[in-house]
Amino acid sequence: MEKPLKRKIDAYLEAWKVNPEKKPLIVKGARQIGKTHSIELFAKRNYASVIQINFVEQTKYRKIFNDGFEVDEIIKNISLLNPKFKFIPNETIIFFDELQAYPNCATSLKFFKIDGRFDVICSGSLMGINYREIESNSVGYKEDYEMFSMDFEEFLWAKGYDEEFIEGLYQNMLNVKPLATLQMEVLFGLFRDYVTIGGMPEVVNAYIKNKNFSGTLTIQKQLLKDYEEDITKYVEGLDKAKVKAVYNHISTFLAKENKRFQITKIGRNARNRDYIGCVEWLADAGVINICYCMNYPELPLKGNYDSKLYKIYFKDTGLLIASLDEEAQEDLRANKNFGTYKGAIYENIVGDMLVKQGYQLYYYNSDKPSLEMDFFIRDANTLIPIEVKANDGATPSMNKLIKEDKYPDVKYGIKLGYKNIGFNGNFYTFPYFLTFLLKRFLSEKKK
Numbered sequence: 422m423e424k425p426l427k428r429k430i431d432a433y434l435e436a437w438k439v440n441p442e443k444k445p446l447i448v449k450g451a452r453q454i455g456k457t458h459s460i461e462l463f464a465k466r467n468y469a470s471v472i473q474i475n476f477v478e479q480t481k482y483r484k485i486f487n488d489g490f491e492v493d494e495i496i497k498n499i500s501l502l503n504p505k506f507k508f509i510p511n512e513t514i515i516f517f518d519e520l521q522a523y524p525n526c527a528t529s530l531k532f533f534k535i536d537g538r539f540d541v542i543c544s545g546s547l548m549g550i551n552y553r554e555i556e557s558n559s560v561g562y563k564e565d566y567e568m569f570s571m572d573f574e575e576f577l578w579a580k581g582y583d584e585e586f587i588e589g590l591y592q593n594m595l596n597v598k599p600l601a602t603l604q605m606e607v608l609f610g611l612f613r614d615y616v617t618i619g620g621m622p623e624v625v626n627a628y629i630k631n632k633n634f635s636g637t638l639t640i641q642k643q644l645l646k647d648y649e650e651d652i653t654k655y656v657e658g659l660d661k662a663k664v665k666a667v668y669n670h671i672s673t674f675l676a677k678e679n680k681r682f683q684i685t686k687i688g689r690n691a692r693n694r695d696y697i698g699c700v701e702w703l704a705d706a707g708v709i710n711i712c713y714c715m716n717y718p719e720l721p722l723k724g725n726y727d728s729k730l731y732k733i734y735f736k737d738t739g740l741l742i743a744s745l746d747e748e749a750q751e752d753l754r755a756n757k758n759f760g761t762y763k764g765a766i767y768e769n770i771v772g773d774m775l776v777k778q779g780y781q782l783y784y785y786n787s788d789k790p791s792l793e794m795d796f797f798i799r800d801a802n803t804l805i806p807i808e809v810k811a812n813d814g815a816t817p818s819m820n821k822l823i824k825e826d827k828y829p830d831v832k833y834g835i836k837l838g839y840k841n842i843g844f845n846g847n848f849y850t851f852p853y854f855l856t857f858l859l860k861r862f863l864s865e866k867k868k
Contacts (some may be wrong), residue, residue, distance in 0.1 A: 425462055426622055427578045428455060430568055434463040439539065443564075445530040445541035447520065450568035451707030451736060452546040452651065453644060455622040457518055460542055468540070469512040470678075472499065474621040476522035483523045490529045492536040513719070520545030521655075531562040547707035548651045571620030572777045573612065573857045579629055580611060581788055587858075594855060594862050599841040605852065609839065612854035613757040616770050619739020634754060641743035648708060657700060664699045669707065672744050675765035679786065680732050681714075700733060710734045710772050712782035715797060718822060720804050720830045722783055722797065732784065738770040764809065768795055771809045771837055771856055778860040792818050796825050800863045804830035808848075810838040816848070823847045835859070 430448070431868070437443050448456050455524040464471045474482045485498040496508050515533070517526050520543045534540045566746050571579070574587060590608075593600055600608070618624050618637050621644060627636045649665060656664050673686050682700065684691045703709045714730035715722070735741035742753055745762075752758055759766040772782050775796060785806075786793045806822050822831045824847070834848035843850045851859075 425458070426455070426575070426625065428459050428568075428571070428573070428575055430456075430459045430566065431463065433566060434460070435467075437564075438463075438467055443540070445533050445543070445563045446562055446566060447527070447530075448542060448544045448566045448568055449520075449547055450567060451570070452548055452647065453621060454568055454570045454707075456544045456568050458622070460516055460518075460544055463743065464514045464516055464542075467843070468514040470507045471514055471516065472508070473518065474499070475518040477519040480522075486525060486529060486591060490532045492529075492532050492538070495529060495532075503651050508539065508769045513538075514540045514542065517541070517543045518545075521548070525782075527563070527576060534562040546651075547705060548648075548655050569620070569777050571622060571625055573615055573775065573854060576615045576620065576625065577611065579625055590855060591858050591861065593842055594851065594858055595866060597842060597844050597849070599843065600852070605841060608850065608854050612852075613759070616702050616738050616766060617754055617757070619737040619742075619744060621737055621739065624739060626632065630666045637739075638743060638750070638754075641739055643743060645740060649708075654771075655706070659698050660695075663696055664702055665698045667696065667733075668703060668708065669744075671735055672741060672765075674733060675741070675769065676762065680765055682731055682733050700731075703733075710736055710737060710776050710782055712772060712784050712796070715783050715785045718785050718792075718794070718797065718804060718806070718828050720799060720802075722781070722799055722804075728782055732768075734772045734782075736773060736776075738766060738773060741766065741769050767809050767837075767853065771796065771807070771853065774856040775807075775859070778857070780860070790821070792821060793817055794822065798859070798863075803832045804828075805863070806831060806834040808834065808836045809853075810836060810840075819848055 437446060448460060450456055464473070475492070476483060481502055482499070485495055485502070488494045499506060500508070520526055520700045526791070528544065530541060533539060556742070577587060590600070592598075603621050611858065614628070618628050618634065619641070621641070624637050624640050627640060628634065638676070649668065652664050652668060653661055670687050674680060674682050677683070677686070684693050684696055687696075700711065710733070712732040712734065713726035713728065715726050717725065719725065735744070741752060745753070749762070753762075753766070775782060775798065780798050783797045784793075784795055785797065795809045798805050798807060806819055806821050808816055810816075816836060819834045819836065822828045823834055836848050836850045837853050837856060838850070838851040840852060842852070
């Protein structure tokens with residue numbers, strides 16, 4: 422039997438369970454990232470009785486709210502449909518899965534919170550669910566957890582590396598101490614594998630089980646088809662063909678020098694106004710990350726961007742590679758030659774690693790003066806440019822931002838690449854694979 426993959430949600434759920442003030446929990450995220458599996462394992466380990474209801478597979482349970490949302494009425498109706506379920510106060514978890522198939526269920530969360538006898542978790546795919554509707558149904562009586570595909574830390578756990586090992590990497594960052602040559606070689610090898618397969622649990626499981634890439638591309642291609650089918654199934658109020666067209670052209674945009682979303686790359690006569698909402702729908706569905714162009718490199722970040730200028734990245738870099746033509750895939754899988762794709766693969770993976778730490782994505786591009794930067798994040802009082810370098814070239818934009826008086830919010834920068842840990846007085850250098858520790862580093866380095 423396969424050993425279950427350790428996920429970050431595991432610790433979150435354990436802490437949630439022992440919190441005396443806990444509210445019903447909604448776990449949301451893109452499809453097939455492991456939500457249901459993680460919740461099932463947690464429930465099995467921690468409760469005497471597990472009531473699991475799937476609103477897609479068990480449509481009859483959509484009627485359990487017919488008599489209203491009082492907890493006793495809901496339990497009575499569930500028991501009517503399945504008398505084997507046992508409702509033991511303080512030892513029972515009710516798991517409503519596939520919430521997107523019956524969002525009205527969210528109204529019951531207020532009543533379960535007030536009643537207090539049973540723990541409740543809902544899970545749903547971001548694709549096809551209107552969370553604004555759920556917000557209005559259960560405001561103040563629930564908490565949310567957004568789950569993602571596996572990040573590089575979870576991937577290292579899957580490969581057998583423990584927290585102590587990762588803490589050692591972090592201490593090197595904190596003390597700006599270079600890693601040993603062997604550490605760099607091994608971790609870059611693992612990182613290149615992670616970039617190739619991505620973080621979808623089914624793909625990672627196949628990679629761990631087979632100790633190679635065998636079968637991973639087949640799974641990835643099926644996931645891409647599943648996402649496309651879901652677009653057809655769940656898009657409402659928009660032209661499905663147009664949403665699909667955007668989805669199928671992501672790698673086309675990224676192959677261009679500036680990597681920016683341009684509607685003309687979809688069709689010669691395509692117009693922006695005809696595609697309003699399509700990109701946002703894909704972002705809301707958890708399929709893509711949007712990176713907006715800043716108006717000017719200064720704080721604050723929020724509101725300081727042009728909503729019409731943006732890049733779009735795949736949430737999962739493995740799926741980006743699987744979406745390329747076969748020759749490009751073969752080159753990338755066999756030779757790990759990620760730099761050939763205009764640096765887009767490195768940008769995609771770094772963007773995803775930043776989003777998984779809670780950052781929103783921003784970039785900057787200007788002709789006069791000539792200045793471009795891949796990403797910007799911030800600490801408490803500093804705007805931090807991040808340069809993603811597929812090669813070892815110079816960094817004129819980084820130096821301008823740090824040294825020129827026109828950009829007072831920028832005190833230092835971060836350069837990510839095939840480089841060891843270092844600091845030259847102006848910017849830090851880190852190997853790509855340490856990106857997942859950046860937020861912690863920035864919050865603790867001054868302390």
